[in-house]
Amino acid sequence: MQVKIRTDLDLLQRCLMIILWSAVTSYILSFLKWDFHTWNQMFLVVGLGASLVQSSLQLDIEDKSVLITGCDTGFGLVLAKHLHALGFKVFAGCLLADSDGAGATELRSIGGPDLHVIQLDVTKSEDWSNASVYIKEHLSTASAGLWGLVNNAGWATFGDVEWVSMSNFNKAMNINVNGVILGAKHMLPLLRKSKGRIVTITSGLGRFAVPTRSPYVASKYALEGFLDCLRYEMKSFGVSVSLLEPGNYIAGTNIFNEKFVMSQAELMWSEMSDEVKQVYGKDYFNKKVEVMRSYMNNGTKDISPVINSYTDALLDVFPQVRYQPMDLYFKVRCIIATHMPEKVYEILYL
The missing domain is CATH 3.40.50.720 (NAD(P)-binding Rossmann-like Domain)
Incomplete structure (x- = not known):
């Protein structure tokens, strides 16, 4: 087992999704127990930590x-x-x-x-x-x-x-x-x-x-x-x-x-x-x-x-x-194409 620290856009995208998910989930759970910041800090530590470890371990x-x-x-x-x-x-x-x-x-x-x-x-x-x-x-x-x-x-x-x-x-x-x-x-x-x-x-x-x-x-x-x-x-x-x-x-x-x-x-x-x-x-x-x-x-x-x-x-x-070994332009384009309405992609890129 070896460790390789990654700094690519795949990892950045994954971390941004964790941050977004953490914010939304923490907001909802704050109505049930604890406050937003407690939930958010817990999710960020666990989520980002797991993501970094997952992307770094190699055989x-x-x-x-x-x-x-x-x-x-x-x-x-x-x-x-x-x-x-x-x-x-x-x-x-x-x-x-x-x-x-x-x-x-x-x-x-x-x-x-x-x-x-x-x-x-x-x-x-x-x-x-x-x-x-x-x-x-x-x-x-x-x-x-x-x-x-x-x-x-x-x-x-x-x-x-x-x-x-x-x-x-x-x-x-x-x-x-x-x-x-x-x-x-x-x-x-x-x-x-x-x-x-x-x-x-x-x-x-x-x-x-x-x-x-x-x-x-x-x-x-x-x-x-x-x-x-x-x-x-x-x-x-x-x-x-x-x-x-x-x-x-x-x-x-x-x-x-x-x-x-x-x-x-x-x-x-x-x-x-x-x-x-x-x-x-x-x-x-x-x-x-x-x-x-x-x-x-x-x-x-x-x-x-x-x-x-x-x-x-x-x-x-x-x-x-x-x-996805892409530059930032293609990374953003791919996210828009796969996660947003088709019309948005057509207006921006076609």
Whole structure:
């Protein structure tokens, strides 16, 4: 057991909710017994103290092993190196492992007995089966099973509903949702043995929607629903299921770059019917494309909050259901979207 003092916005939100709850409850109880300040002080001491302790206690790494998907680039590549440096046995799933992709090559160059690069296309059941066999063969003898499954692989595109092809809608659902379902089905036998963790990245856009992102948003909303069901089902087995809902880290992950945005835009325009082109017009279309290009530079470049949240979800003694590595803008936006009338969100953000 170890202690890690947290200072993130998740803890701040939790403390503010305790303060609010304490004030309301103390006011009501003051009519029955004692005064407001007595009740309020008692609730604040107990509530804030418990919250701080709950967020600070972490497990020792010991012989824990973790499988991470999507380690070719971005979060997955950085996380694999980070967890390996901490002392985890890491199985890094790469889409391009068999074809010597840049990410797989970089991870292999690190070497060592506790970093394994494996071929893993999350949409292929055969790859998951092979990964399961490989992991069983390479788990340490002291390990009860696989401690963590980190579902990091994902795919995103953009465009209004009438612009996006069904193949792109299907691709988003297949990678972002079906890939996670396949992973759960194949890895749960190993995770149940260790009473381990499933940690999955969704998005802030799994909590609130925005225009021109329907393929991505639809897949993330579906993923949130699936993971809630899985979390309820796994409680009796001692397997924790946590979600990461990050803000805008496009600038730090290169999930969208100039080449990708422009190629998607050209493909969408070329595949649109004449009627759709006429209704929307090229000027409107170009404005939407420019918005996506702006996201590449306006997001947070420092991805360490996401890496820290992944690590916390794997090690917290009391893992949160949702970790939200967001800046203050997205944190407030998420609270407004999920706790206030829809009209308020539309007025402020759309």
